[in-house]
Amino acid sequence: MAEKILLEIVTPERKVLSEEVDIVVAPGELGEFGVLPGHIPFLCKLKIGELRFRSGATSQHVAIMGGYAEVLKNTVTILATAAEAATEIDVIRAKAARERAEKRLSDSRDKLEFTRAQAALHRAIARLKVAERQ
Numbered sequence: 001m002a003e004k005i006l007l008e009i010v011t012p013e014r015k016v017l018s019e020e021v022d023i024v025v026a027p028g029e030l031g032e033f034g035v036l037p038g039h040i041p042f043l044c045k046l047k048i049g050e051l052r053f054r055s056g057a058t059s060q061h062v063a064i065m066g067g068y069a070e071v072l073k074n075t076v077t078i079l080a081t082a083a084e085a086a087t088e089i090d091v092i093r094a095k096a097a098r099e100r101a102e103k104r105l106s107d108s109r110d111k112l113e114f115t116r117a118q119a120a121l122h123r124a125i126a127r128l129k130v131a132e133r134q
Helices: 093-105 111-131
Strands: 005-010 015-021 023-028 032-033 042-055 058-072 075-080 084-085
Touching: 015 042, 015 084, 023 058, 023 075, 042 075, 042 111, 058 111, 075 084, 084 111, 093 111
Parallel strands: 005 075
Antiparallel strands: 005 015, 023 032, 023 042, 042 058, 058 075, 058 084
């Protein structure tokens, strides 16, 4: 039997996932990274984006709203601010959030307002990207 990785995704509210997988690809702050069995241990910051994992021929996707990833002894632990599996995403709500964020970006008057609107837009885009993959 091939070696597996235990992937655990946890938010402050709940455990989103705990599953043995073949590969994990996550949105690191410095760029996307992949983890296979036997990977060297490390810790990194995550940005808003899409986390992908595969078990056999089945690929799944999760929207990650930032946080940290720890790789240790064939275990990938994602401590995310928020995370949603593709099946949990309300596409209509995500589209509305994207539209609101785009309007806020165009109407923003100061740097803080612009930064918040930009983060909201990135979250909505991540959700929509993951939702379309299901």
